[in-house]
Amino acid sequence: MAEELEELWSKLSFTEEEDASITLGSNSTKAARERGRFCVVLKILSHRCVNVEVLRKNLNMLWKPSKGVKFSELEEDLFLVEFGDKRDKRRVLDMSPWSFEKQLVLLQEFEGELTPKEIEMRWSPFWVQFYNLPLKCRTKETTWAIGSKLGSVMEVDVSDTGVQWVKYLRARVKMDVIKKLVRGKKITIEGGESRWVHFKYERLPNFCYRCGLFSHAIRDCSESVGSNYQTDESQMQYGA
Incomplete structure (x- = not known):
């Protein structure tokens, strides 16, 4: 966006009056900076238009803020959410991801x-489960190593001993949701043979079972053109 603006400006011819800049001091931004501490930016990852009033009612019921919450529409698909209490804001962020009408809320x-x-909205945290690992690999270090290949690891669910004897390992990862879902990874253990470790995602919203993107459902997938998305199960690379 910045590059596009610079290119646009380079083509403009400014008058003397237009070229005279305006300097804003700290007093001009103080009020917005103070209120900004109570705010988050929100986007629904969907091609469909969002009704701000329906969004407000839906998320109010889910979040149950102690001191209320205000929604302001910044752009057609971008909203500013202002909480009355910073603790409500922190709780909502910590409990992400959320969904609205089964679509991912960023x-x-x-x-x-x-x-x-200029605001780029493309990351969301998810708890991801890692299956099919040998017992000797069920450690904190293994969880971090696998999780870091999906995105930025925020937390791992491993006991203080550093070992987790359960059905699967689990990490909270901030992922790039513009990319396709990763179904698993090939893991090579101590120079031995590779094995497939498959992933499961907790609280996953709607996504395309054909291409693995969050931004649309099967019926809206460009890969579905000319095919019957309801019956052509052989083309479904993703599922429960």
């Missing part, structure tokens, strides 16, 4: 330095 901290068009 949330991130308020960034006052950016215009709405």
